[in-house]
Amino acid sequence: MAAIRHLASPPLLRALLPVSNAPLRPVLGIPVLRHIHQNSLFPSITLPIPVAAIAGLSSIFNDIWESILRAVPKKKTSHMKKRQRQMASGKHLKDVTELNKCSGCGRVKRAHILCPYCVQAIKHWFKEGSSEATTTGAEKSKQYLTVHTLENAHPTDVFSIAPTKIQLLSASGSSTIRIHSTTEPDFPQIQTLDGVHKLGCHHIVTSSEGKRAASAGFGGEVKFWACGEDGQWTKEDIELDVPPRAGELWAVALSGDGRYLASSSYDGKVSMWDLAAGDGTATRIRHYETKGSFGTCVDISTDAALLASGHQNGSLHIFNNTTSRLLHSLPGLLSPIRAIRFSPLTTLLAAGGDSRIIGLYDVRSGEQVAQLLGHQAWIMSLDWSDTGEWLLSGAWDGKAKVWRTETRECVATQGFDGGTVWAGRWLPRVTGMPERFTVAGQGVGLGFEGGEWVGTSSYLKC
């Protein structure tokens, strides 16, 4: 018997298995041993049996030890071989060729399968519908009421407006810049700057502290204006040190403190000018070349560290003024960009144009983080509220929309008589007053002379 034979070598067993030195009772608790114990032919001889059993067990353990000690990994298929087998001809992922266009949204989708975009939209709609029933309307949408409309503020289209804390500057196809007070309920005109842009003025901008304004005319000239203590604007004698040729310069933007001016040009060049010298010249301190497509719009961050430009061919660029380099060339919207704007904290960049989509981009990463869909016509203007909480957009069809930045939802749509909204701006927040925005553009009118207007809207909480 193997058990008997092994009985001769308890020291070895003891050395290997400390268990055998322990009292026997617990050992007998092991089911296998108990089994052996019960089926033993000699139930009276209690001592030798467990020892023999332990000796038998040790041989099993020995085998296990043997296998553990001698274990080597099984033969493993090499990565290359595995890949070769997996990628063998005929086992590739197959191209999906059964594609067609979704009749709902026109996007490409797999045939016989629901369009994921439309399904998403419907899901969203269901969710909206149900949540609208539970939440109050005030949460979802806002209402803005027209506070005042200035009919015929200008004899032609108002192309651009720029607010300060107490005033609104407006520029149009006429040669005159008009300034209205925004502190009084009827927005009276307080000053006109006559005959300043003979061919008309297409851009007017103010610095956020409201002390300086810059206006660009169709002739390609830029003029600077300073606001005195009495709120009257006077011309500043500042000339650009590299005078642009006629029609070369287009959009302009001022930094928060009014020290830097950004400009775009018809051939896609983007420049930044420093007005601080005080000797009557604006020094061109940055000059970026792009691919030569018309620079339709430009913006500069409040701290002047970043510059953004939008182009006719749909490209978008962000430049870093500290390093004088292109920071991001953003995936554009393919069709012309017409408006571009940094959020107040320069975290987001909004861009819109002929694609009728507003793209929101993360300034740091250059990724598109959202698309705001809803406009039915070319988007002509964009503006962030002071806090960056709201985004105002104006479109060719006379619609202005307010978007909540956080949820990327349109919370209000205002229609303005079907004329183009050339410009829409938030008025700086005044404590004790509701937030207000101003839109300007063209009243369409089917006659030969359209009525032009500047409307100021203000919202009322529901």
Next chain:
Amino acid sequence: MRTPPDKAEVIRRLEVIFENITDTLLANTALFVKQAVVDRYVDDIACAFGVPRLSLNVGLLIPNVNLTDRFRLSRVSWILVVEKEATFRSLASSNFWDTLVSSGIMITAKGYPDVATRTFLRAISTPSPQNGFRCAPVYALMDYDPDGIAIMSTYKYGSFALAHENTKLVVPQMGWLGIRSSVLPSCAAALTESSNHGNEDANGESNVHQVQGLLRLTTRDRRKALKMLEWDVFAENGPEPRWRMEFQVMLMLNVKAEIQIMEAQTGGLAGWLQAELNGL
């Protein structure tokens, strides 16, 4: 066995071919960069077939007007001046023409007008014993681009080159029928529609714009527009505030449009024109 086609049939077929070729050439000026290239091709084709340019239906000149000529214009209720021949021919061959031919006159000088055309237009539009003192309204149908407006300006206010003769040639009562910036939204919508449903390309935008006749302003266009804005006609308190405004809008949008763009609309160019004329 097929019998050889008779002479008349051959001629008829050639006519169709000519018509198609010339139409294609004239309608796709953008494709050939400039009119001069198109002209050259037309000449080449005419030469290849051994026929004069006239028989390609390209070019039919307005005769000189003599003092003794008399015009009977009793049934003419409007005169339409068209910028270019492609539009002229497209209108003349449309159904619209069948219904309205009895009430008006359509005329084109193929671009900047020559003296003969201007004389003729003035003779039929300005009341005089020659035309029985009829004074039909004159409308201009031009491209929405600096040249289109310049051509209209030439008709209405005369040219610099012939300043001394302008008083005898101008048609100051001319009105601007189109096309103006106000049609762009619907065109843009149509463009987006068509671009959504096929017609897409790697460089989608330029393709769509060019095919449909909505083009970007070139540097030359912008310069020309700016120069023209400085003309007295376009001055702030000048005679044409509407022209000035349209120029500014054109510069703002950096877009120009050819008349053909209206073809993409429902009803086509002719339908649109009919509606416009009825509305006036």
